[in-house]
Amino acid sequence: MGGQWLQYVASGLTAGAIYALVALGFSIIFNASRAINFAQGEFVMIGGMTAVTLVGIGLPLALAVALAVLAAVAVGLLLEKLAIEPARKADTVTLIIITIGAALLLRGLAQLVWDKRVHSLPAFSGDAPLHFIGATVLPQSLWVLGGAALAVAGLSWFFGRTLFGKAMLATSYNPLAAQLVGINTRTVLFVSFGLAAGLGALGGVLIAPIAFTSYDSGIMLGLKGFAAAMLGGLGSFGGAVLGGLLLGLAEGLGAGFVSSAYKDAIAFVIILAVLFFMPGGLLGARRSDRV
């Protein structure tokens, strides 16, 4: 029994760490633009697929992973430059619609650039499961948890200790005031997309050996990440991490003790419940009256 519990918790936390990374991406862009970037899931896919391709042409895994994240960052920056910035003056709903269009475009391009098959990335350090107290964990799960933890630590250093990070935070609190003290909010938005894309891609690369990747694998991860961001409170970084882990745990335990046929439903029930009862999310300070 103890083994079962542990098994469910372990698989829940692994998924949760990925949701957290995606949710962080949502929050970063939300803070900079008040828009929800529905192409966030596509960044996850681009990360996974690029890494698979690069490993396929013989690059060492570590280099492939780094390049895949950079490729997604480039796509994120391009997206901001070509689609979001020209529409900067438009209202939030327009921006959201643009990101939905961008998501469809990226998914279509992925079908053309790659293919419609499902690909797998070799595990970073072998497939031999680790056993403890009746549960088995793949080494890759530890990579996922470790990678996510490092990313979160890096982010908190960036936002807490660097001038530009603080500028980004300031912009999220009050864009006008930030502009008045000389912060270039355009650059903030630009960098936000790069940062969000990089986080998403990192998640995509880390999960690819476990859950595989394909041109449409971003849809579900994007939605789950959105649910996690809503649960934690959109715009709150701590909330994104908490929301991701809680959502993963709820899914893992739900799949174990109820039925995993309802696994996806759990995420959507959580979105609805949060919207009804706690529009601000668990750690969301502001009440959001936008979409």
Added chain:
Amino acid sequence: MRLIRMVRATLRNGTLALAGVLLATGSVFAQEPIRIGSFLSVTGPAALLGDPEQKTLEMLVERINTEGGVLGRKLQLVAYDDGADAEKARTFAKRLIDQDKVDAIVGGTTTGTTMAVVPMVEAAGTPFISLAGGVGIVDPVKKWVFKTPHTDRMACEKIFADMQGRKMSKVALISGAGGFDKSMRAECLKVAPKYGIEVVADETYGASDTDMTAQLTKIRASSAQAVLNAGFGQTPAIVTRNYRQVGLTLPLYQSHGVASMEYVKLSGPAAEGVRLPAAVLLVPELLPDNDPQKPVVTAYKRDYEARFKSDVSTFGGHAYDGLMLIVNAIKRAGSTDKAKVRDALEATKGYIGTAGVVNMSPNDHMGLDPSAFVMLEVKNGTWSLVK
């Protein structure tokens, strides 16, 4: 005078020429291509199936045309992509029947898109060969509807017969939430008693799940002697990996829904020892030389892999069989008259295809028997025949 003669000659020649033009138009009219309609799920969740199907149809139509066509007429393929959406499939089938006026339809990648179209082809009276697996397509028999793939019931029977041969009687079932998985699970539960098999665990997972260790942990605690995964697409590869992860060592059986090298590649070393029923198309080189199917499957596999640089799959094979059945029926009927083609299709006997030897009858619109399946086992990262 000369002028008049010339005019007369010109006129006469002109008349001849005109007559010639008329004759030519007449023969061009007779040369009107035979129109084969198709709606396939080339994109969307069933793209893994629809994509090779579309490629196969294109390749085959091209080849038949360079070899002189059918009844002296060229084949023309009118194909649409329904993205595995039943509503779109209906729209496209309507367009094929009403606007494109096709002579026959080969298509319907999934059971869902096929069933959405069945009432329409029945009403219009257009011969229709489905490429989907569900047993409901031809059971009960519908006048105008035929299909090429094996059914899930046959897969269950093949697997259970293999288990029975190994003196196993307690089986754990794990299946997904998709249409194929559900249908196969139901069929397996139905035929299990016939083979003295008791289902001791019956677990399910969601269509986009990425972790099945929970269900497999439960199965590990049951009294099962073997595990059967009725699944389709990429998830069975995750089941296979998780299976080894939680330390299960019981024999694992998969369905024909994963019968492609892709499954073996995705699962990696975890796939070693997995057994599944499949069409011989996957392993032509393992067939004895006197096997009647050997030349057919060898040629198709060679052509497909040379042209598209990707592994052949049974799904493309279903499209191959579908088009060849129609072409043969048109040849035997000697016309594209829909009723005659339908009768000829139903009278198909001894057609040797990629899925097996097809013998249709008024109460069997699929025409395959369990011998069309072989049991395969994954050994050293590739298929081997189970004796």
